[in-house]
Amino acid sequence: MPDIVFELIKEEEQRQKEKVGLIPSENNISPDVSAVLSSCLSSKYSEGYPGRRYYEGNQIVDKLENLAIDRLKELFQVPHANVQAYSGSPANAAIMFALLEPGETLMGLQLGAGGHLTHGHPKVTFSGKYFKSVQHGLDADDRIDFEEMLALAYEHRPKMIITGTTSYPFILDFARFQEVADAVGAWLVADISHITGLIIGGEHPSPVPYVDVIMSTTHKTFRGPRGAMILATDRGLAKDPQLGSKIDKAIIPGLQGGPHDATTAGIALAAEEATRPEFKTYVRQIRKNADTLAATLMAEGIKLVGNGTENHLMVVDLTPFSEGLGTQAAFAMDIAGIYANRNVIPNEPCSPFYPSGLRLGTPLVTTRGMKEAEMEKVGRWIARVIDIVKGETLPIDKKERGPFIKTFKQKAVTNPELLAISEEVKAMASQFPLFTWGGE
Ligand SMILES: Cc1ncc(COP(=O)(O)O)c(C=O)c1O
CATH class of the missing domain: 3.90.1150.10 (Aspartate Aminotransferase, domain 1)
Structure with a gap:
């Protein structure tokens, strides 16, 4: 007699088949990524990074993590990638912990304008509680108001600007975000979680030439397992050659313990699938x-x-x-x-x-x-x-x-x-x- 858990999974599968899912952040993974996620990799512990682990027995996991990193570097043409963040929110936290001290100023798009909670939403989120958050909004056409953004940036001098959206139906103009960030010498981070697949497929401009750091969840339009990637660009590394290692250290020991190795392998596979x-x-x-x-x-x-x-x-x-x-x-x-x-x-x-x-x-x-x-x-x-x-x-x-x-x-x-x-x-x-x- 199978456990009730399996019966409920069957029910959920039936629900998914019979209904039409329009939640923009949801996607279904390939059978191959699914097989990777339920493989023996989910049992391994691998605190640290390839070649520098606190646990033994990571010869194969090292190869898989390096494969995921190399494929993402190739796909996005960036010099540094981290694939260990458990999901999008901890990945954004790690970037903030890497580049800001508590109480320093962060700027992001208001939640009501299509921004994400982790982009400085006040009072209830880590990003709004541990940093001074400045939130910018939309113009009369419901598009990002870059004039207001620039004025707010001059007034508050944010050390980091995070761009990216969860319910904004327009193309993001990364060159304009860069102008604002450069005007006040801020780090510029693009959270492309929703649009990663569109960028890879050529349906949305890439932020790579304009920003210092990129974060993306791996389970939305990228169509991989639930996780996140953090990429440092040439522009970012030119500003600070330690940028990549600051991000890596913010993940572990800063925020997390052992990476989810099955997810890491799933990201490596999804990165290959995205090149087809x-x-x-x-x-x-x-x-x-x-x-x-x-x-x-x-x-x-x-x-x-x-x-x-x-x-x-x-x-x-x-x-x-x-x-x-x-x-x-x-x-x-x-x-x-x-x-x-x-x-x-x-x-x-x-x-x-x-x-x-x-x-x-x-x-x-x-x-x-x-x-x-x-x-x-x-x-x-x-x-x-x-x-x-x-x-x-x-x-x-x-x-x-x-x-x-x-x-x-x-x-x-x-x-x-x-x-x-x-x-x-x-x-x-x-x-x-x-x-x-x-x-x-
Ligand atoms: C733009 C953006 N950033 C970050 C996140 C957070 O990702 P997660 O739910 O994996 O923590 C989301 C999730 O919907 C998102 O849309």
């Missing part, structure tokens, strides 16, 4: 799917921040229906078989917990092989769901919000219209495997 022609085809299809989904939603009368997308994601602005509708819409979409996440919109009028938007992305559905025809269907299903929930206005009285959402959810799980859509979604989604190489 199929990866380029895959990334091109992510963009085509995002454009099609955006166009379908807008044709259905749904407002998107920035009126579309230039990358793999879009942010739906639900305020023309009602403020604070994101929770209801995301929950109802999940009942209808399409899962995404509620999200704040620029100048959010409600609250981060009850935001007014949705974030939708195409990396995962593209990995499954869905194309423009499926994106049109998905866009129309989302429009039907929004039509069903658009009158479910969040109470103005904050005390009434929790009970309102609870009652809304109880009703939504048995809503016949949502359940009818879920049957249509299931019939379509079940036809697609969880992984295809080129999105075909």
